Amino acid sequence: xxxxxxxxxxxxxxxxxxxxxxxxxxxxxxxxxxxxxxxxxxxxxxxxxxxxxxxxxxxxxxxxxxxxxxxxxxxxxxxxxxxxxxxxxxxxxxxxxxxxxxxxxxxxxxxxxxxxxxxxxxxxxxxxxxxxxxxxxxxxxxxxxxxxxxxxxxxxxxxxxxxxxxxxxxxxxxxxxxxxxxxxxxxxxxxxxxxxxxxxxxxxxxxxxxxxxxxxxxxxxxxxxxxxxxxxxxxxxxxxxxxxxxxxxxxxxxxxxxxxxxxxxxxxxxxxxxxxxxxxxxxxxxxxxxxxxxxxxxxxxxxxxxxxxxxxxxxxxxxxxxxxxxxxxxxxxxxxxxxxxxxxxxxxxxxxxxxxxxxxxxxxx
Numbered sequence: 001x002x003x004x005x006x007x008x009x010x011x012x013x014x015x016x017x018x019x020x021x022x023x024x025x026x027x028x029x030x031x032x033x034x035x036x037x038x039x040x041x042x043x044x045x046x047x048x049x050x051x052x053x054x055x056x057x058x059x060x061x062x063x064x065x066x067x068x069x070x071x072x073x074x075x076x077x078x079x080x081x082x083x084x085x086x087x088x089x090x091x092x093x094x095x096x097x098x099x100x101x102x103x104x105x106x107x108x109x110x111x112x113x114x115x116x117x118x119x120x121x122x123x124x125x126x127x128x129x130x131x132x133x134x135x136x137x138x139x140x141x142x143x144x145x146x147x148x149x150x151x152x153x154x155x156x157x158x159x160x161x162x163x164x165x166x167x168x169x170x171x172x173x174x175x176x177x178x179x180x181x182x183x184x185x186x187x188x189x190x191x192x193x194x195x196x197x198x199x200x201x202x203x204x205x206x207x208x209x210x211x212x213x214x215x216x217x218x219x220x221x222x223x224x225x226x227x228x229x230x231x232x233x234x235x236x237x238x239x240x241x242x243x244x245x246x247x248x249x250x251x252x253x254x255x256x257x258x259x260x261x262x263x264x265x266x267x268x269x270x271x272x273x274x275x276x277x278x279x280x281x282x283x284x285x286x287x288x289x290x291x292x293x294x295x296x297x298x299x300x301x302x303x304x305x306x307x308x309x310x311x312x313x314x315x316x317x318x319x320x321x322x323x324x325x326x327x328x329x330x331x332x333x334x335x336x337x338x339x340x341x342x343x344x345x346x347x348x349x350x351x352x353x354x355x356x357x358x359x360x361x362x363x364x365x
Contacts (some may be wrong), residue, residue: 022115045226088270237357
């Protein structure tokens, strides 16, 4: 039986096209992916992402556990700061990418993980918890709404005393919203369009009240309800990785261009394997590409060189509503990873021309 979020009835009432996603029935789009995508880029869009997983790590050695299971340096975080990171297996493969929130330095952290990996991540942390740290899975009771776009802060601001304009990227506050507290408001968006994320428990009909009030307030700003389809095209334009596409157990952060979230000044699971790969050099790299000829690249399509020989695979691809052209991400042999390298995408029985493009595709967003 598929799980549903507390906002499920609102999605159905709004005519959402629902589909199974990571064990949940989730809205893929309401009107169209393109319309919702452009609303987020130009105005605002409201996403239900309550399917995501959240863990609280607490105790005197909470930081030790976070440091052990993630690649970034969480010791640098102060209260109210967040960082992008990932969790690796012993071979250096990515078990998950996640965001670490520092609630109380050294003592309390929240890890936000991908929905499909909640159970595995929890077991992995428990397995490697050789510290005096408690791992609490709060995924089931946590609602998460992402209000994204240039008008997002204007919509939320009347409902809180915190000056959201002054909330920097990858920072968060715990406050009250519409009389409900605590509500954690963060600015760690996955769309490249600005905005905030709201974490809260569904007590005293908080989900219904917050949803209805945001929808009402958003009407004047041209806000649209947005599904996971638009979330995917928005993150693709920014070149952001998606677990199960660019990231999985057989890819490393170095191959994915995520070396910046790997800190060598600390010990973490998978470090030895990554060090070896760093010394030897990666054999393949994640690149962005745009189509020169007509065609939409899709996951697992083969990437060829100009002689027609296979050099890699597409991980994500779509038509970009902002750029009005087809774009994609994929792994290629390192020799073909330089910007402006001509490549071909095997679309059914045709070899369609494309070119390697620097990321993000959408500049100055």
